[in-house]
Amino acid sequence: MYDTLKNSFIKHVSFSEQEWDMCTSFFRPKHVARRQLLLQEGELCRDLFYVTKGALYSYTTDSKGNQHVIRFAFEGWWMANLKSFFNNSPTRLSIEALENCDLLVIDKEHHFSLMDKLPAYERYHRILLENAYVNLQERIENALGFTAEEKYANLIEQSPQFLNRVPLHLVASYLGISPETLSRVRASGGR
Amino acid sequence: MYDTLKNSFIKHVSFSEQEWDMCTSFFRPKHVARRQLLLQEGELCRDLFYVTKGALYSYTTDSKGNQHVIRFAFEGWWMANLKSFFNNSPTRLSIEALENCDLLVIDKEHHFSLMDKLPAYERYHRILLENAYVNLQERIENALGFTAEEKYANLIEQSPQFLNRVPLHLVASYLGISPETLSRVRASGGR
DNA sequence: CGCGGGTTTGATGATGCTCAAGCCCGGTGG
């Protein structure tokens, strides 16, 4: 269960066995069932979630009650509402399990304590943030000034795995188009 | 000239005078004139730019020749194409000076060397990345599923300073709407 | 005074949303 986390660390930084042992002691495992909410609008985000099995997604709900998917997280991905986590502000995001999930959880106190104790841990998160930032920026590029058809084509190009794991109406929301439009794009366009 | 950078460091991390002196020696000042390109599509992004005076913006050019503004950077902000910088990949972004600018520049070698030598420097960038990530995510929320009018209202709410410094057609591009639509929104809507 | 970039205004049309109905399929209970 901790192996996939260890592999994720190893991929980005190097550290000793003792350091790794210290790490594991800061995390706790957690299981959530499909449809279960990990974080609700209005709460504080106190934890970072690492997905070892299953899938999560986060979304906001706007004033008209429409749900906007912010991102998905599959095996080996992290999930949290960083704004709420860092600023201690109530979240406007909800996080929900798309499938039954096994997670590793680290709360704020342990996270910042590890940051201080273990430079490799801070470096690991710095690198993850770099990657996450780059990905988000690409998503902005896709969201702005592209037609529904192009957005879908870009998704197939960049994240085809989404289509196997995620209900289409959530994919549509992620792309910022209506489910009907997505359906039509798929029907006509190049599959 | 280095003062604003020093203040930016101090705001986020603590470090000694010697550490700060080491830092400055890794940066070099640079002046760019309005309209000058700092980075062109196809090049490698080898530098991080810190704006001490003036304003920059970055944009992509799509297959139809349309320009999409990715972000702006004013005094005290950083600018780079992180994807190109980290992956050594040719950039699809261009970076251009909106006004005459004074910059502090650090190249890749110096940056990574400072990361290793100076934990406070790494921590500083980790924190900046956290903030940048949170901001980008809010921008995604704004871009998806809002009308032109709402996007503009959100901009006034979150980044009113843009309207004083940036030509409207670039603001429109940043919001992902046409200049004409922006003009009409401003004419009708709540100014 | 005339030029040019940026902004506005107007008319038109396409893209994509909304509402509504039907369909497909997997799960549940009789």
Added chain:
DNA sequence: CCACCGGGCTTGAGCATCATCAAACCCGCG
């Protein structure tokens, strides 16, 4: 084993938003 139910997906029609094209306008600058 089959009928029913419901969520998700598809299909259709009408309509709103917004992009596009075009022209006029405004203003700072040479």
